[in-house]
Amino acid sequence: MERIGFVGVGLMGHGMAANLLKAGYPVTVIAHRNRAPVEDLVAQGAKEAADLAALARDSDIVHICAPGSPQVEAIVDVLAAEMAAGGVVIDCSTSNPVSSEALAAKLDAKGIGWADAPLGGTPVQAEAGELAAMVGATPEIFARVEPVIASWAGTIAHIGGPAAGHRMKLLNNFLAMGYGALYAEALALAEKTGLGTETFDRVIRGSRMDCGFYQTFMGYAVEGNREAHKFTLTNALKDMTYLSAMAGGAGVANPMGAAVRNSYMLAVNTGGDGGDDYVPHLVDFVAKANGITR
Template sequence: MEKIGFVGVGLMGHGMAASLLGAGHPLTVIAHRNRAPIEDLAAKGAAEADDLAALAKASDIVHICAPGSPQVEGIVEVLLAKMAKGGVIVDCSTSNPVSTKILAAKAEAAGLHWLDAPLGGTPAQAATGELAAMVGAHEAVFDRVKPVIATWAKTIVRIGGPGAGHTMKLLNNFLAMGYGALYAEALTLAEKSGVGTEMFDSVIRGSRMDCGFYQTFMGYAVDGNREAHKFTLTNALKDMSYLAAMADGTGVANPVQGAVKNSYAMAVNTGGDGPEDYVPHLVDFVARANGIKR
């Protein structure tokens, strides 16, 4: 069994790491701020590394679930220096594809392999091993790591070479965050015009406009469940900023995405920058900007 290192056992990473343990992989983890997931995984048989260098030395394959490219770049710098040749770095973060391609080239130059595998799904799906993985990797690396990914992902699609997984993830998140921006604005219009949130939802739910993202968004907007979709407004803005950079790099005009990014920027910069300020809460910020108290 491949020996796995896991950096970032937070909302998504904890469930993924538990699935790897359940499949019999020797697992090494490292603490950041919250020790609760580390202690849970240790109780299940994981080893805790004192530092990132020790984790790198103990692992054939290292998974990374970090907030974004700056953090991934710092982690990879240590892995490049300390992992044994032939090891694989798996970046499950939503990262900037420009950075990803540079890191992949550095990994190959160091005798290591690269695979980006950003995630689709929720923390609940992470806990049951039912995530989706959008993979960017050379085919031989993909074939080696696919059985490992299959311990925590139900759907695995190789998009292309290194960086392709992160590119597809940003496109996916453009749609998701675009839905969120549309829903928040539509609900504000519904409230301002007198239709109201509940009536709006009664028409849209079950129609062709319904979808899984709509239902989790409305889990907060209608039912008041603040944890209906635990993806922060800060991460939404970060992803849309990465997508804007990707569009600039390819020379593509992206006016709709610019509007979506600005909706999240408004929320983050007017108080929505906390660790428990999630995407469905965008509805409150758009309403407030229009003089509506929800």
């Protein structure tokens, strides 16, 4: 079987790597700051590499789950130097498509394949092997990585060539982060006009305006579960910044995207901590800006 390397076994990567192990793949992981998920995976049968270069040499296919393109670029620099020709890199991060195209070309020159496979779903779905993957790769590389991705994804869509998956993921996150910005403002209005959050939720929940994202967002706004949707405000801002760059590169006016980005910029610049504050917590920052105490 393909030897799998996994860089970034955090919120999403831990479940993905665990499912690769369950599928019988030999998996090599590497620690970053938090050792707990690495130690758990080693207990399940994974091997821990001493460094990234060693992981690259021991792997046929390397998954990357990193915060964004700068980190992915630094990781690929090492993989390009150390992986054997014939290997494949799968970037599961939400990355800048311009960077992804350049990385695919850089790896191709070394005889190494590329697939971008950004994720749809939550850490709970990652643990259950039920993520969605939006894959950008050549047909040949997609055919090779599809059975590997199937070990951690319930839905796999081949979008197109390299970087196509990252373009689709940015559009997906534009919708999701847009929902979050709308919900936060709607709840502020509900509170300010005397309707209240509970009344708003009672009417919307179960209606045509309900959806999975609404329910996880309201898991915090209504039920107070701080971990109902563990996607940080800083990651939301990063993704909307990549979306703005993609729109600019395509020559497309993106006023709604700018408005959504500004909502997350407000939160991050007024105390939103990417380590502790998640997208549903945007409701608190919008409320505070409007003089509302939650």
